[in-house]
Amino acid sequence: MAAPDAVVNIDEKLTTVTGHWSPYTILEFNGLHVKVVKVLGEFMWHDHPETDEVFLVRSGHLDIEVESRSTVSLGEGDMYVVPKGVRHRPMATEECELLLIEPAGVLNTGDTATATCEKWV
Amino acid sequence: MAAPDAVVNIDEKLTTVTGHWSPYTILEFNGLHVKVVKVLGEFMWHDHPETDEVFLVRSGHLDIEVESRSTVSLGEGDMYVVPKGVRHRPMATEECELLLIEPAGVLNTGDTATATCEKWV
Numbered sequence: 546m547a548a549p550d551a552v553v554n555i556d557e558k559l560t561t562v563t564g565h566w567s568p569y570t571i572l573e574f575n576g577l578h579v580k581v582v583k584v585l586g587e588f589m590w591h592d593h594p595e596t597d598e599v600f601l602v603r604s605g606h607l608d609i610e611v612e613s614r615s616t617v618s619l620g621e622g623d624m625y626v627v628p629k630g631v632r633h634r635p636m637a638t639e640e641c642e643l644l645l646i647e648p649a650g651v652l653n654t655g656d657t658a659t660a661t662c663e664k665w666v
Numbered sequence: 667m668a669a670p671d672a673v674v675n676i677d678e679k680l681t682t683v684t685g686h687w688s689p690y691t692i693l694e695f696n697g698l699h700v701k702v703v704k705v706l707g708e709f710m711w712h713d714h715p716e717t718d719e720v721f722l723v724r725s726g727h728l729d730i731e732v733e734s735r736s737t738v739s740l741g742e743g744d745m746y747v748v749p750k751g752v753r754h755r756p757m758a759t760e761e762c763e764l765l766l767i768e769p770a771g772v773l774n775t776g777d778t779a780t781a782t783c784e785k786w787v
Contacts, residue, residue, distance in 0.1 A: 550735065555722075555743045574718035574747045574767070577696075597695035601676075614671065622676045626695045646695070646767075 555581060555603060559642050568645055580645040587636040598627045598647050605641030610634040676702060676724060680763050689766055701766040708757040719748045719768050726762030731755040 558571045558581045566588060568580035584607065600607065602619045609617040609625065612632040617625055627633045674692045679702045683690050687709060689701035705728065721728065723740045730738040730746065733753040738746055748754045 550747075550749070552738060552740060553745045554741075555745065557743075572720070572745055572747055574720050575698075575750075575769070577698075579720070579745065599693070599695050599700070617673060619673060620675075622678075624674045624676065624693055624700065626671075626693055628671070629696075648696070 555644065559583065559603065565640070573649060576649055577646055578649050578651075580647075582643050582645060583640055584635060584637045584643060585640045588634055590632055590634045592630055592632045593627075593647070593651060594630050596629050596648050596651055598629075598651075599645065600625045600627070600635075601644040601646075603642040603644060605637060605639055607641045607643065608636050608638075610636065676765065680704065680724065686761070691770075694770060697770055698767055699770045699772075701768075703764050703766060704761055705756060705758045705764060706761045709755055711753055711755045713751055713753045714748075714768070714772060715751050717750050717769050717772055719750075719772075720766065721746045721748070721756075722765040722767075724763040724765060726758060726760055728762045728764065729757050729759075731757065 553571045555571070558569065562569050562581055562583050565583050565585045568582040570578045570580050572579040581603075590610075600609070600619060601624045602621055604621055606621075607619045609619070609627065610633060611617055611627065619625055676692070679690065679692045683702055683704050686704050686706045689703040691699045691701050693700040702724075711731075721730065721740060722745045723742055725742055727742075728740045730740070730748065731754060732738055732748065740746055
């Protein structure tokens, strides 16, 4: 994470991200983390019982399957909030670059502990 | 503000913004508001005693004079957090489009009540 009081450029940070589904925290405010992440393929179904999760697409296209509603389709500049407790599954057929906002310490797999999600804290 | 569970496009929302220094709330999550705003010229010195304030430049260039440090210079894709309680003054020599994130109900003039800031709730 950048030092407090630093200017952070989203695209510069995204160039340093390796792999997919591995968010990198770039800023903290009010106990929340702003993260950049590259995604490709399908993630797992999960929810976050204690927090909403914010998605902002920087480049590419992201679909989010959301329980009890039609799939959400996000292009560049689109934002979407998955409400707390709502099960969802992000997926991207081509690489997509995102910002995520969620409380510090939240796993983006929700409460499911996996080897993968240890990167996501 | 968009309905909960809606996809919101930042640039579409910015096209609907009229005037300068008048933020428009486009999303809410965890009691926070995401706002779009166009700015031009100098704003007033102020602080937010109870919250950090997040700036994300969508287009153009923003300078933020910040008490006790050198001026912060933000271009497209740059993010910056003004810590709670720190006096600051945003300014833009040409029109700049921004995202702001701050708790619902926060005035972007801090605790100074003015006719202008009534738009900013």
